[in-house]
Amino acid sequence: MSSLPDAAIERPPFRDPRLDLDKRIDDLLHRLTPDERLAMLHQYSPAVPRLGLAAFRTGSEALHGVSWLGPATVFPQAVGLGATWDDELVHRVAEAVSTELRAFHYHRQPLVGDGAISLQAWAPVVNLLRDPRWGRNEEGYSEDPVHTARLAIAYCRGLTGDDPRFLRTATVLKHFLAYNNENDRCTTSSSVRPRVLQEYDLAAFRPVVASGAVTGAMAAYNLVNGHPCHVSPLIETELRRWTDDELFVVSDAEAPSNLVDPEHYFDDHAESHAAALKAGIDNFTDHGQDGDVPIGRLRDALARGLIAQSDVDRAVRRQLLVRFRLGEFDADLDPYAAIGPEVINCAGHRGLALRAATESVVLLRNDGLLPLSDGLRVAVIGPLADMLCEDWYSGTMPYQVTVAAGLAERLGDVSWVEGSDRIALRSSSTSEPLGSFDVVDWGGGAVTLRSVDNGRYLSLQEDNTLVADKELLKSWEVRETFRLEADGGFVLLRSVHTGRYAVVDPDDGLVTVTAESPVNAERWHRDVLRDGTAVAVAAAKAADVAIVVLGNHPMINGRETEDRANIALPDGQESLLRAVAAVRPQTALVVMSSFPYALDWADEHLPAVVWTSHGGQESGNALAAVLLGDAEPAGRLPQTWYRRDDTLPHPLDYDIIKAGWTYQYHRTMPLYPFGHGLSYTDFAYSDLRLSSAAVAEDGSVDVSVMLANTGPRPGAEVVQLYVRPIHPRYEAPRLRLAGFTKVRLDVGERREVTFQLPAEELAHWDVGTNAFTVDPGEYEVLIARSAEYIALSAPLTVTGPPPAARVVLDRRTGAVDFDDYANVTLVDATRTAGYAVASSWPSTPAHLWFRAVDLSGATSVDVEVAREVDGPARLEIRVGGQRLGEITVPVTGDRYAWTTVGTDLPARLDGVHDLQLVLHGDFRLAAFRLG
Template sequence: MSTAAVTLPFRDPGLPLAERVEDLLSRLTLEERIAMLHQYSPAIPRLGVAEFRTGTETLHGVSWLGEATTFPQAVGLGATWDEDLVREVAAAISVEQRAFHHHRPPVIGTGRNSLQGWAPVVNLLRDPRWGRNEEGYSEDPLLSARLGTAFCRGMTGDHPTYLRTAPVLKHFLAYNNEDDRCTTSSAIRPRVLHEYDLAAFRPAIATGAATGVMAAYNLVNGRPCHVSPLLEQELRRWAEPTGHELFVVSDAEAPSNLVDPEHYFDDHAASHAAALKAGIDSFTDHGEDSAVTIGRITAALERGLLTQDDIDRAVRRQLSIRFRLGEFDPDLDPYAGIGWDVVNSPAHQALALRAATEQVVLLKNTGLLPLAPERRIAVVGPLACTLFEDWYSGTHPYRFTVSDGLGVEGVEGVDRIVLRTADGQAVTAVGEDGLLVLGPAQDTDAAAQFDLFDLFDWDLGVLTLRSAATGRYASLRDADQRVTANRDQPGDWFVRETFHLEPATDGTEVLRNQFTGRYAQADPATGELTMTADTPEQALRFTRTTVRDGIISAVAAAQAADVTIVVLGNDPHINGRETQDRAGLRLPPQQDRLLREVAAVRPDTVLVVMSSYPYAVNWADQHLPAIVWTSHAGQETGRALAAVLRGDTDATGRLPQTWYRSDDELPAPLDYDIIKAGWTYQYHRTAPLYPFGHGLSYTTFDHGELKLRHTELDADGEITATLTVTNTGTRPGTETVQLYTRHLDARYHAPQLRLAAYRKVRLAAGETTELDFTLPATDALAHWDVATSAFTVHPGRYELITARSAGRPVRSATLTVTGPAPEPRRVLEVPLHAADFDDHENITLVDATPTHGDAVTPVADHGELLFRDVDLTGAGSVALQVSRTAPGTAQLQLRAGDRLLTTVTVPSTGDRHTWTTVLADVTEHQPTGVHDLRVILTGEQRLTTLAFTP
């Protein structure tokens, strides 16, 4: 840095932040400003400005940079229902992120590891089949929002000026499916948008806890999230009172997706201009190569699609974050002195153990747990002796497995096999790298066992093969398509460790790699296995010989014990992860069979589900005495689980999402209308296997009477409720008191229950505590009123319920909200937006224009909208804003109740974004008074507004 640069105003910490940012911005050339819009922002040596990179993954530990403390998956942290704990975990992660920033070079690129943390994920766990279920906290917006805000607070630290790290909320918006995620559209009507999806994001932003947001891959109502007007209309509006703007980043490669595969824009200059103007400040695209992004934005500027002001707005937001992170004040930065010794420190290990312990959920217990110390224990199952990492976990510095935690030798219960060819050769792992070759078959009793493989069956025909000799998994090697048994676990973005053994016509099997889809052959010169055959006919044929039956070995271990712990679940990289949704909720059939056969010989069996998501374990719930769930909870999972199983601590976790039954037909994954489809505990109509908030304890609790200070209040009043909670058992324990609300007189489709507050209390045996809840009615009772486009508390009776879960109410009290009844919806000379319907059949939402507005369109060319309590008095005509892409015409009908008001013809406009006005006279049918207005759309068309005039 030059001497002159040291004395420039932006270096003066005594100046206001905005002045410092503006001074530095003014000194940048246009080319330098454009270059800062890419994820990898280059250094500017003449000003002493360093390189800057947006984003280090920090979801439940510092990821992808090497060994770091690993905490439970986010869904496990959600199961703690503990904001203080989540904040402590985030603080530890951010301290380690600082250590990597100061003391370790990045794995990719140059400069320093980023202090912007791409976490937390506050996308709601609407559908448990979502491949990224492990990354979110809960299906409930209140719980997700509070835990997300706590995580952000832990990341930022408590200094009034400087951030420890800069948390970024992921992924905006309505992103809960992986299959075709870059082209699917989430249809979100206004009530769902405001009451559900936005509600998870708002608190962290409005309180200033979050410093940024990442846009999601998907589209919402037909418009890509990266050009959503909600970035400015909602998110940045919420942030205004904090005095800081959000720094919005794109998801990886999403800017390019706007043209291909989404085809939303004709060219990349136009798409990048639209994204920048919509509010994207940093483009994560083409890895480290910033030239492509720079070229596209430069072209947009030259074509007049952007102005320098558009570029400056984004650069200001980046510079503001960098100043707040202390980059330009190293001597004043309170976090600059963090040393490398914080990474996996004893304090962080203890916190990892505490977090892993508190997220364990006791799903069922008829008295077998806690385990009596004198009873002999067997630990069996494919997850008994391993802890899996996931795509966003850190690298475990050490692992305590379940068998380690319980101090017994585990039996995985998987088959050990030999794969032989017709001429008697066997697949064998040789050398330090475990290269798979064909060689003479070994004596299967020999100690070397180089031709033996443990076969893990993950369902859907997906297998992993682990060499008995090396203890490592077979993996495809990209360079030469050979296979080596050299991987500790399946992993990476592209999983190369999954295979299929598929039947051939002659009774043998062929080996196919799932990643490439190609089959195994043998190099004729060396015998080395290569995955190079394109068809089964070209593939090498194998005969599989099972030398150790996994289920028989598990049953034998169970017979020799008094209690069996069966550990089942998923590998987070297989059959459900980023880019791949789950096919269903069942356990893998081989795991289910193992469980049933073990339980048949040892009825005292505990099922431990270690998973990233819920399973439908109906059979286990009916036949086993105890079931426990844990997420993949990091390096201390085994010790944490053992502490709960042995009763060294109470079971304190509570489910953050509903566990459905196997025979419960779930809505379609792309049906995002939780109200109409019946998603989550708020709207699902069938009793689940385990409800939201469920979790048992080793002690018992009593809730006293729920007392309300006022049983009547105004719509803007405050609810004050108290109750006592007593530990009526003989040992200390934790109760998570959940307070729900319900509208008893709703004129709209109200939730069956809605979480309004919760409190986690730890009580000694016999101890009593009093809990106070003070809630504004506008928070606890309001809904989004489509007639007024605002949150509203309608008058009427409401019920407050204390509960142990959404399925276990304990106490209740009724209050009445006073005030006038809602007025009918006025539509005369007030535009009625088609998306503001009360109900619908076969309707989906689409974009009205590329930049703003929603419209509706029928599914399968026929749909209906319902608008309740519409005052049509004085209406003489109606103007309909419509579009139609196809040639010819479509039909649209308006009905007041059962009375036909008008039928209109919708002409072709040639493009979905080209709108025309169709006028119709309704005076003939005298639509006076208040009616339910029905709009029936037949044929391909779109409708955005209805305007009634006298």
């Protein structure tokens, strides 16, 4: 039996690479049955054998290396990449990560699940590091939107590759939007007024999407202004409006189910899933690999008419677009299909990991101790001196070079001391030992207990027994942290994970962690076998220099699902540092951490302080190079490091303007400012020039400055460009980053650095016009080494007509578009769209101010209100501080049941005044209209 020639075999149009991509997608979509299309809305899309479609899974983690798939090159945490201030380097890191992900896709079997390893990369994280206590601080680049967007664009372009047709990997930005707290993250609402929303939170995402380097985004767990992010109108009104390209928007894990429980935003799952799909969620990451439940809910929604087939098709089409661009249907043409497994942790990537880790090291303080001279006796002390950590989104390190190992490789013999106490725990009731352990304090009373017998961590098992069996702390439920609570002359052993206490069975001596209270807990003798501080002090005395390496473990006291309580170093680590410094003044502190710490004492008493994020497999070589002067400290802080006595705002206060978050609005001098970082050489700035002393509101100006290396060594400087208005009519930032560049200069070298400064970098969000506006007037252009170290400044005038008074007569004005407020929170006007305001504490009056309002001709006020509960409720109207009337707010029966009520004013108004609305009681205000 003869076979037909290839040309005679029918080839469906979607398999024909000569056709227009849209036509190919349309053809494939048409061939899929409605059930097959519906099934593709789940994270694990099943195969369609009759069409030759393979199974498809959305999402591989690729934040700073390929994660969860086995050994791969591990680069510094994202916050460490942010510290490089080097978008070219970040681009190269992303290229390496995407190349390795391609290799895994083609040559490694997935550890779990069906189908190939996904080429959709869930990275980068673009959320801003507003609060340094955020448990996921390590995942973001910076507290600044300009800095974050620059690096995110570089990372995205590195992930996607340069081919005009095919993607190396498909990028998904995380997490849309205003997500910066972990505690109760699935139920908390970020109250973000329009100015903050536009100038800060959206400002990080907008340029990245507009760059064209992004194929998708992930919605955040939290709510914003009352709307869960998975049904947020901002997906369509903002995110997708920034680009002509289709964006494939995915849910976060289990978030679609959260809409009903625990958020209780919808009554049933079919309704919630329908709302998410219509709001723009194209793929549901829910119920793990079991798609039957979420797809069943969507099928129910389809049957009930809550969604249409067109809603399903739209989402499937977006998925197919990504799959076509990833080369799934054109393997012979895909330029990335030949990538082999040899690229994983190849020599080039190892070298890049070293460079990235080195460039991310920040020299915070140096009084001449660093760089260290050759021939010194060095003691390396601390819990992180000979330990590297993986975080939840890092890959498995193929090898590890610790600080102690890196220094030993360069210096030969160094002494290493962990500085931990070694204790024995013995039951008071049976006298039987639990074991001997090395104890490390990670803060907040949480310690790890590492067995002396086998070097593994004591871990709480599923049956509540205790076994020392964990080599690595890296799991969703961290069961290896405990509290040793003093009780008279004994200690109680308490699991941090469950909160329960260890007990001993009097019959068989079995130890289980089951007691709910201290009353029933076992009392343990705590015998000190080794005083860790004493050993550390002895090592410091015997050395010429002590390097104390402290910081956090990324899985403890600050991680996904858990925010930090404060920014202090763990008590045990602080006391270890002070004890060492007391006997060895030549002590350098190295902080290896995912976030800032308050280092007031160290800054005052130590000659040198260095910070690095958890820098991956080459951390030790990188730090050794910087400490010994083989490399320049080239990193700069990507966020503000506050002082210990600086009272930080509440974690849920997302209004950076009013709360005073970040370098832009913080009103107290920080310990180390945004952009700070010292060098081993000196740089001089001179000849700041603007191409024009004035610029139109739609124009631009060139800013140039001369930079010279006047010190004894080659070095790198980050030239930072900031701007600020001189006499703003709004509450403006103290200064705002407008650009930056990293410059490397040899000794004596001079170079002119030039920025193009568009006038739009001077814009603010005008709540009166609901648009970005560049006010005419005087501005200052600043060249700086950090947000607090201004090197040079020059005046700049923006020309144009003065801003007009705000118009409110005979037009609807949103209540959220205020200029100032007190005791106000932003809420959802409906489940699908719109915002309103309400009192944060209804027992206290809430105030809204609308500045410079033209009230000429106004004789009445109408307001849109909703009110669920009975009780006193009224809205007071004030003009220029004078009370003109009030409106009684009726009960409407539901928070989304809106009615319009009004009152006449006592007299016709005239002129421009400040309008004030005062809310008394528990109700919502959506808008007002003066007639």
